[in-house]
Amino acid sequence: MPDKNDSLAGRVLAPADLIAYQDGSVVSRMLVYKKTGTITLFAFDAGEGLSEHTAPYDAIASIIDGEAEITIDKTAYDLHVGQMIIMPAKIPHAVQAKKRFKMLLTMIHE
Structure with missing residues (x-):
């Protein structure tokens, strides 16, 4: 969960600047954590997933x-900066870094 003392609310943010790449790793930073949903930043090093x-x-x-390459129900999609995809609930999906990439993941809870 985000640190309550590190509130990002009410600030102008550049999402890509809020998380850094780490060699050989997938890094995440949760920005919003609510009962109704979450917003999390991810940084994937090349080849990670x-x-x-x-x-x-x-x-x-x-x-x-x-x-990135995101696979949903065995169909692969190549995504680039500025693109997004919806991964439906309860459908198998996977994420692979074709080269280093960052994504903002928004999960809507029902």
Whole structure:
């Protein structure tokens, strides 16, 4: 959960500047954590990813730097800066960094 003392509310933000790449890693930073949903930044080093999994809620991945491959129900999509994709609840999906990339992930809870 975000540190209450590190509130980002009421500030102008550049999302790509709020998280840094780390060699050989996937880094995340939760910006908003509410019962109704979450907003999390991710930074993936080249070749890193998240293996196929499901989530109980819809998730919207917005690419803010680099290039990613997101697979939904065995169909691969190449995404670039400025693009987004909705990963439906309960449908298997995976994320792979074709090269370093950052994404803003918004998950809407029902």
